[in-house]
Amino acid sequence: MDSTGKAPQALEELISQAEAAGASDIHLAFEPDHLRIAFRLDGELAPIEKLPLDEGERLCGRIKYLARLKTYQESLPQDGRISREELHCDQDLRVSTYPTIHGEKIVLRLFNQSIVRPLSELGLPAETVAALQNALRANSGLILLTGPAGSGKTTTIYACLRHLTESAGRHVITVEDPVEQTLPGVMQTEINEARGLTFAVAARHLLRQDPQTLVIGEIRDEETARVALQGALTGHQVIATLHAGSCRGVFDRLLSLSADAYAATSTLRLILNQRLVRTYCEKCNGQGCPECFTTGYRGRQPIAEWFAVDDTIRERLHREGVQVIQPSPTLGESAAALETSGRTHQAEVDRVIES
Ligand SMILES: [Zn+2]
Structure with a gap:
């Protein structure tokens, strides 16, 4: 991810990378000195990248804003959705936040709305x-x-x-x-x-x-x-x-x-x-x-x-x-x-x- 990039663009890039990879979920977890990002690919979590804390916070803030969650609320779990139009992506996203001792953990579920297979x-x-x-x-x-x-x-x-x-x-x-x-x-x-x-x-x-x-x-x-x-x-x-x-x-x-x-x-x-x-x-x-x-x-x-x-x-x-x-x-x-x-x-x- 481009370190000078703005959060909206960074988020869109992350989602399109996940869609291209065929990921079902994106995990964003704060650790003491960075935000760790992983994709669920074929059922298993694969590490993707680590972001500096300030970039990570901007990215997570953007997610919560789009999902209409309380951006200042970090101590209680919240659930929301982001429609595909808002992110210019193929799938709707379900957003789930959860408090951990290092800060928030956010999981984005990509809803695969492809046709039901025979x-x-x-x-x-x-x-x-x-x-x-x-x-x-x-x-x-x-x-x-x-x-x-x-x-x-x-x-x-x-x-x-x-x-x-x-x-x-x-x-x-x-x-x-x-x-x-x-x-x-x-x-x-x-x-x-x-x-x-x-x-x-x-x-x-x-x-x-x-x-x-x-x-x-x-x-x-x-x-x-x-x-x-x-x-x-x-x-x-x-x-x-x-x-x-x-x-x-x-x-x-x-x-x-x-x-x-x-x-x-x-x-x-x-x-x-x-x-x-x-x-x-x-x-x-x-x-x-x-x-x-x-x-x-x-x-x-x-x-x-x-x-x-x-x-x-x-x-x-x-x-x-x-x-x-x-x-x-x-x-x-x-x-x-x-x-x-x-x-x-x-x-x-x-x-x-x-x-
Ligand atoms: Zn390979």
Whole structure:
């Protein structure tokens, strides 16, 4: 950044650099003698530059001014937004400030408003896409997804919804936290816990809105689990995520939140557990270069394990329980295959599988 540059220009340059790099977030953190700037690239933080304190303060002041935050307020967290027009950039920004012992930390989230990708363009193996399409074809039942934050499951759900609205013209209702992309033809709601609109409260009223497909961003409690199962049992298609580390873990988690194991087993159609693995930068093949901000990585490849339930499997699930759930290939096997093909490092595979 040009040290003589004015803050407005410096900020615009920083945002356009982040957009060109494909960053999802920009982190600005004050340390005792400088402001440290980092980009989140392919899910990981990469250091970008350090600014002298006075320049850093002007830059952060500009951000807070544009986001209509109290510029003098540094001791309490604040949230705001900056529209893309104000910065002459491609994406809206969500601004979040947080007090630390060295001063404020600011995180800028870049909202990627690109078109929702179709299932076939997510980079998932053809068999996985076919399993998803097959489960989506059914008019009722449960489709469960899992994976930690940043594993790509939201992108997969959006691709599923695009498939449903385009190919089947379904009436789809979602409850999300937050709504990351807007989908034409889908009734989307964002939960707001501060105002009392939780997943459970929204879910309670959802079924009365007469959906064919309902998407529950996350099943976190017994009440939401009950609504999901009730919906699936009464002829609705229900797509939901639960926090777990494996296909079997997802179903275990659902059973722990529900008293009705029979309903859960009767309505289950598909479980998908996915991760995003960073793949080598094509310019330097993993060595690190300016193009990839010396990380060695550029882009991510989804890997997934899934388990589809047909009548035969369902019978066994009723009789034998969750041990029947054995996806093939497993997540670990898919990750190992990616490493063997020379597209990523063993350390990245370990990081992703352990998360
Ligand atoms: Zn590179």
